[in-house]
Amino acid sequence: SQTIHQWPATLVQPVGSPLSLECTVEGTSNPNLYWYRQAAGRGLQLLFYSVGIGQISSEVPQNLSASRPQDRQFILSSKKLLLSDSGFYLCAWGASGQETQYFGPGTRLLVL
Amino acid sequence: GIQVEQSPPDLILQEGANSTLRCNFSDSVNNLQWFHQNPWGQLINLFYIPSGTKQNGRLSATTVATERYSLLYISSSQTTDSGVYFCAVAENKLSFGAGTTVTVRA
Numbered sequence: 001s002q003t004i005h006q007w008p009a010t011l012v013q014p015v016g017s018p019l020s021l022e023c024t025v026e027g028t029s030n031p032n033l034y035w036y037r038q039a040a041g042r043g044l045q046l047l048f049y050s051v052g053i054g055q056i057s058s059e060v061p062q063n064l065s066a067s068r069p070q071d072r073q074f075i076l077s078s079k080k081l082l083l084s085d086s087g088f089y090l091c092a093w094g095a096s097g098q099e100t101q102y103f104g105p106g107t108r109l110l111v112l
Numbered sequence: 113g114i115q116v117e118q119s120p121p122d123l124i125l126q127e128g129a130n131s132t133l134r135c136n137f138s139d140s141v142n143n144l145q146w147f148h149q150n151p152w153g154q155l156i157n158l159f160y161i162p163s164g165t166k167q168n169g170r171l172s173a174t175t176v177a178t179e180r181y182s183l184l185y186i187s188s189s190q191t192t193d194s195g196v197y198f199c200a201v202a203e204n205k206l207s208f209g210a211g212t213t214v215t216v217r218a
Contacts, residue, residue: 043116043198043208059205088153099143099162101206103155 002027006091006104013111019064019078021107023091026072031093033074034101035066038088050074051096086111114139118199118209125189125216133184133212135199143202144175146184149211150195158184158197189216 003026013019025031032051036044046059048066056066063082067075074091088108092101115138125131137144146158159166159173161182166173170189175182186193196211 043210044200044206045208046205049205090153090155092155099202100145100157100160102157103147106153106155108153 004104010108021076023074025093034092036090081111114207116209123214130187135182137201141201145200147198191216
C-alpha cells in the first residue's frame with residue numbers, strides 16, 4: 001500500500017533562517033505531488049505541484065520554492081523565512097491520471 | 113478560480129444526532145472530494161464524489177453537479193467525528209472551502 005511521510009512534524013525557526021521540509025511517498029511510482037499551506041483556522045492553499053522529476057509549478061508567488069530531486073521526493077524550501085510563513089504545511093500525492101489526493105501528516109512551522 | 117463555500121462554519125452536535133454539511137461551488141467541476149481533518153491535523157479522505165451518491169458506514173455524500181452543490185451527511189454522530197470537514201473541488205487543481213468545524217459532545 002502507499003504511504004506518505006513528512007518531516008519534521010514540528011519546527012520552530014527564527015525569522016531570516018532557511019527552511020527545508022521533506023515529503024516522501026512509498027508504494028507508487030511517478031505520482032503527482034503537491035504542497036499546501038493551511039493558516040490557523042482556514043482552508044488549504046495550494047503552493048506547488050509537480051507531475052515529474054524536476055517539473056515544478058508554482059501557484060502563488062511567495063518566499064518559498066519547491067524541488068523534486070527524485071520521483072517520490074518533494075522538498076519545500078526557503079532561503080529566508082518570514083513571520084508570515086508560519087502555518088501548517090501539508091504534502092499530498094495523487095496517482096497520475098486519477099483525481100483523488102492523499103495527504104501526509106503535515107509539518108507545523110512557527111517562525112518567531 | 114473556482115469559489116467554494118461551506119456551511120455552516122461551525123456545528124455543535126450531541127452524540128447520536130444527525131447532521132448535514134453543505135458545499136456550494138461556483139463553476140463546473142470534474143473532481144469533488146470531502147475530507148475530515150482530525151484534531152491532530154491529519155486529512156482523511158472521505159469521498160471522491162464529482163456526482164451521484166455514495167455511502168460509507170455512517171457517512172454519506174451526494175453531489176448534484178448541475179446545481180453546483182454537494183452534501184455530506186453524518187448519522188448517529190460520535191465524538192470521534194469531531195474535527196473540520198473540508199470540501200475541495202477542481203476543474204484541474206483542487207480548491208478548498210474554509211471548512212465546517214464539527215464538535216460532537218458526549
